[in-house]
Amino acid sequence: MSVKFSRRTFFKATGAATAGITAAVTLPKVFQSWAEGAGQQDMKPIPTFCELCFWNCGLIAKVENDKVVKIDGNPLSLRGRGRLCGRGNAALGALYDPDRLKYPLINIGKRGEPVWKRSTWDEALGLIARKMHAIKEQYGTEALAMMYHGTGSSFWKHLLHAYGVSTFAAPSFAQCRGPRDIGFMLTFGSDVGSPEYYDFSRSKYIVLLGSHLGENAHNSQVQDVVKGFSSGAKLTVVDPRLSNIASKADRWLPIRPATDLALLLAWIRIVIEEGLYDKEYVAKYANGFDELRAAVQPYTPAWAENETTIASDVIVDVARELGRYAPNVCIGAGRYSTWYGDDTQRARAVAILNALLGTWGREGGYFLPPSGKVPEYPGLPAYPEPGEGPKLDAAYPFAMLQTTTSIRQTTITAQPHPIKAWFLYGTNLMKTVPDKQETIKAIQNLDLLVAIDVMPVDIINYADVVLPECTYLERYDNINVGMFKGEVEIALRQPAVQPFWESKPSWWITRELGGKLGLAEFFPWKDGEEYLAKRCQAGEIDFAQLKRDGVIIQKGSAPYISADNQPEFGTPSGKIELYSKQLADKGFDPLPTYTRHPTPPAGYFRLLFGRSPLHTFSRTTNNFMLDDLQKENALWINTKKGRELGLKNGEYVSLVNQDGLIANGRIKIKLTQRLRDDAVYMNHGFGVHAKGMTRANGQGIADDDLISKPAIDPIMGGTAMRGNFVKIVKGA
Numbered sequence: 066m067s068v069k070f071s072r073r074t075f076f077k078a079t080g081a082a083t084a085g086i087t088a089a090v091t092l093p094k095v096f097q098s099w100a101e102g103a104g105q106q107d108m109k110p111i112p113t114f115c116e117l118c119f120w121n122c123g124l125i126a127k128v129e130n131d132k133v134v135k136i137d138g139n140p141l142s143l144r145g146r147g148r149l150c151g152r153g154n155a156a157l158g159a160l161y162d163p164d165r166l167k168y169p170l171i172n173i174g175k176r177g178e179p180v181w182k183r184s185t186w187d188e189a190l191g192l193i194a195r196k197m198h199a200i201k202e203q204y205g206t207e208a209l210a211m212m213y214h215g216t217g218s219s220f221w222k223h224l225l226h227a228y229g230v231s232t233f234a235a236p237s238f239a240q241c242r243g244p245r246d247i248g249f250m251l252t253f254g255s256d257v258g259s260p261e262y263y264d265f266s267r268s269k270y271i272v273l274l275g276s277h278l279g280e281n282a283h284n285s286q287v288q289d290v291v292k293g294f295s296s297g298a299k300l301t302v303v304d305p306r307l308s309n310i311a312s313k314a315d316r317w318l319p320i321r322p323a324t325d326l327a328l329l330l331a332w333i334r335i336v337i338e339e340g341l342y343d344k345e346y347v348a349k350y351a352n353g354f355d356e357l358r359a360a361v362q363p364y365t366p367a368w369a370e371n372e373t374t375i376a377s378d379v380i381v382d383v384a385r386e387l388g389r390y391a392p393n394v395c396i397g398a399g400r401y402s403t404w405y406g407d408d409t410q411r412a413r414a415v416a417i418l419n420a421l422l423g424t425w426g427r428e429g430g431y432f433l434p435p436s437g438k439v440p441e442y443p444g445l446p447a448y449p450e451p452g453e454g455p456k457l458d459a460a461y462p463f464a465m466l467q468t469t470t471s472i473r474q475t476t477i478t479a480q481p482h483p484i485k486a487w488f489l490y491g492t493n494l495m496k497t498v499p500d501k502q503e504t505i506k507a508i509q510n511l512d513l514l515v516a517i518d519v520m521p522v523d524i525i526n527y528a529d530v531v532l533p534e535c536t537y538l539e540r541y542d543n544i545n546v547g548m549f550k551g552e553v554e555i556a557l558r559q560p561a562v563q564p565f566w567e568s569k570p571s572w573w574i575t576r577e578l579g580g581k582l583g584l585a586e587f588f589p590w591k592d593g594e595e596y597l598a599k600r601c602q603a604g605e606i607d608f609a610q611l612k613r614d615g616v617i618i619q620k621g622s623a624p625y626i627s628a629d630n631q632p633e634f635g636t637p638s639g640k641i642e643l644y645s646k647q648l649a650d651k652g653f654d655p656l657p658t659y660t661r662h663p664t665p666p667a668g669y670f671r672l673l674f675g676r677s678p679l680h681t682f683s684r685t686t687n688n689f690m691l692d693d694l695q696k697e698n699a700l701w702i703n704t705k706k707g708r709e710l711g712l713k714n715g716e717y718v719s720l721v722n723q724d725g726l727i728a729n730g731r732i733k734i735k736l737t738q739r740l741r742d743d744a745v746y747m748n749h750g751f752g753v754h755a756k757g758m759t760r761a762n763g764q765g766i767a768d769d770d771l772i773s774k775p776a777i778d779p780i781m782g783g784t785a786m787r788g789n790f791v792k793i794v795k796g797a
């Protein structure tokens with residue numbers, strides 16, 4: 066049952082905790098119109114930025130009588146340009162969620178079956194410090210590891226580096242964008258950034274593979290695509306599902322899942338054989354063209370049709386369109402990219418096709434990113450050298466970060482060394498790293514699991530100590546620097562209200578814990594504000610202006626290649642590496658080659674998943690403003706196929722995967738023409754198994770319950786999550 070939450074009740078719930086406000090002193094001109102608007106005279110606008118997803122759009126919190134009563138976009142923010150997505154607008158649902166973590170908690174029961182004791186900060190941090198020392202003493206600092214997601218993690222990384230820890234990983238690498246970043250790094254010597262360096266607003270032709278823009282709500286990027294459309298850009302979307310963006314496209318290519326690499330290789334071959342590539346650009350900036358040309362010979366359009374089910378004449382037409390509009394073309398690199406296990410090679414193929422068309426550094430393609438940095442807090446001591454422990458990810462030579470799964474494996478096997486403590490900041494491993502049973506097994510080997518979170522999500526049940534961070538609207542956080550076209554954005558997070566209950570910001574928690582660990586010299590700041598002010602001062606950034614406006618925009622270097630603006634490629638050869646010697650040297654295919662992936666056995670469907678436009682994973686499923694709009698996920702299935710199976714719209718079913726894993730709970734059927742008949746599709750983030758999340762718990766089904774034995778990308782260790790097949794069981 067959903068609990069209806071009214072404005073009145075959430076004011077009541079928070080009244081006692083809102084002691085004071087950090088007020089913006091004078092109103093910048095741009096905000097004055099709102100303050101003058103009807104009924105808003107008393108609202109104090111506090112500019113800060115959103116944390117409901119990593120896009121981190123600038124927002125203005127409107128504060129009245131010590132309460133945030135309204136949220137607007139900050140028009141100065143390059144990430145949002147005055148707009149917020151549905152989730153960002155539901156900020157009050159995150160701030161005033163009565164289910165939030167309120168006090169430090171110590172588990173006096175078992176991991177997985179916790180019995181919580183409310184504790185003081187002093188007791189909780191004292192316990193953590195004692196256990197850290199004991200682990201360090203017995204096993205060395207390589208026995209401590211951190212996994213993270215989100216802005217506040219930087220204070221934790223600072224603390225752990227100061228303690229000598231060197232093992233850090235994030236599901237947003239090995240379970241998300243790692244393959245894409247590594248594929249582009251290997252080819253261009255640069256990743257594609259976050260926000261991505263796409264110049265969509267000036268593109269004449271855009272290709273998206275997957276990337277359901279709009280359902281994945283990358284705010285300014287979606288605005289750029291719309292701008293591109295209004296200037297006549299053409300769009301081709303490759304997706305087994307008619308996504309929202311596919312429904313706006315000139316061409317929808319409903320590809321057989323897991324065959325994108327075949328399509329890309331065929332496009333590369335046509336672009337080469339028909340001479341559609343940018344000859345001057347390739348000759349000047351790239352190497353390995355002849356090897357590439359020889360390697361793609363087998364990948365004819367007819368061959369690709371057989372793999373992808375896309376008609377060969379359509380494949381040829383799209384390649385010719387790419388050639389016609391090049392270089393003002395952007396073949397998107399995607400974001401979530403741990404799909405099928407050969408994902409770095411797929412990303413390489415995307416990068417190579419872009420390189421042939423000369424899109425890197427060209428208008429409408431990928432802009433050349435400016436560089437920009439805010440210096441660290443001045444005068445801090447150097448971190449100790451981490452111990453010369455064996456490298457966990459030795460098997461994956463291009464793992465830029467260590468991988469979550471190798472930390473898990475090492476924790477289970479104690480090879481190459483024991484791992485005894487995990488620090489989890491803003492990461493819900495139970496839902497985001499595949500093979501949950503393995504995660505649980507690893508956790509049982511730990512001496513210490515600390516979770517720093519805002520909500521009692523699934524992973525919290527396994528923690529020894531839970532540290533409640535206050536939400537993004539109640540804290541100072543680290544400075545956020547973003548690279549945009551010709552501009553660098555420096556953004557500030559500052560509190561609109563004081564932390565509720567006993568929740569605390571990470572700058573405070575880490576400073577206190579640092580003190581108990583004997584690391585006080587690494588935390589000389591009086592408070593978050595002073596920390597930020599000093600960093601700004603060191604970088605000659607006007608802190609008062611930053612507080613007032615929320616962002617400062619600096620001019621960056623020119624975005625496009627010209628005679629006096631030549632690109633630099635950070636590869637070993639200093640050129641775009643179509644042929645990758647780096648890969649060859651490590652025993653991998655230097656050019657992408659195609660291997661066929663298994664197709665679903667009879668009676669099974671491939672399990673596909675993606676984003677709900679109204680939710681970010683488990684960050685928002687309990688949000689009372691969003692829960693009203695989408696409470697559970699649905700299982701998309703092709704109408705004709707569903708009818709053959711006797712399924713009706715809205716009927717609840719359960720799901721079992723190819724290894725016999727049964728998802729907890731049930732999901733309702735959505736019959737649709739918008740999906741191929743060999744796959745089913747659902748939104749990720751639902752099927753929460755955490756009783757403290759009173760609105761989200763048990764609603765819908767978790768894709769993560771059904772993902773087992775993921776294929777591992779041999780180049781960078783990413784775990785592919787779309788290789789699972791499910792059977793629909795009626796009568797749930």
Ligand SMILES: Nc1nc2c(c(=O)[nH]1)N[C@H]1C(S)=C(S)[C@@H](COP(=O)(O)OP(=O)(O)OC[C@H]3O[C@@H](n4cnc5c(=O)[nH]c(N)nc54)[C@H](O)[C@@H]3O)O[C@H]1N2
Nearest residue numbers: 275276277281282303306322323400401675678680681682
């Ligand atoms: N609202 C919202 N926005 C978000 C998030 C969120 O949780 N909520 N999460 C953010 C995060 S962390 C990320 S990484 C991004 C992810 O967002 P994206 O990078 O856009 O994710 P994708 O997996 O590329 O896109 C999902 C699409 O891929 C299609 N697909 C599935 N299999 C295949 C295939 O084999 N080939 C092709 N061509 N397509 C396929 C699915 O049908 C679906 O339409 O979104 C971000 N934005």
Ligand SMILES: Nc1nc2c(c(=O)[nH]1)N[C@H]1C(S)=C(S)[C@@H](COP(=O)(O)OP(=O)(O)OC[C@H]3O[C@@H](n4cnc5c(=O)[nH]c(N)nc54)[C@H](O)[C@@H]3O)O[C@H]1N2
Nearest residue numbers: 214236237240241491492493497517518520522682749769
């Ligand atoms: N099965 C499956 N697995 C996936 C995906 C999928 O679609 N399906 N998507 C993959 C992708 S794209 C990614 S990026 C990863 C993401 O994987 P994670 O990094 O684990 O993901 P999030 O879901 O972003 O983690 C959210 C956690 O942060 C907490 N949180 C929110 N705000 C704050 C805050 O201000 N402070 C603190 N301390 N905590 C906060 C939330 O309560 C929640 O527990 O998952 C990947 N794994």
Ligand code: SF4
Nearest residue numbers: 115118121122150153
């Ligand atoms: S895209 Fe939406 S959820 Fe993400 S930061 Fe922007 S407003 Fe927040």
Ligand SMILES: [Mo]
Nearest residue numbers: 237241242401
């Ligand atoms: Mo992601």
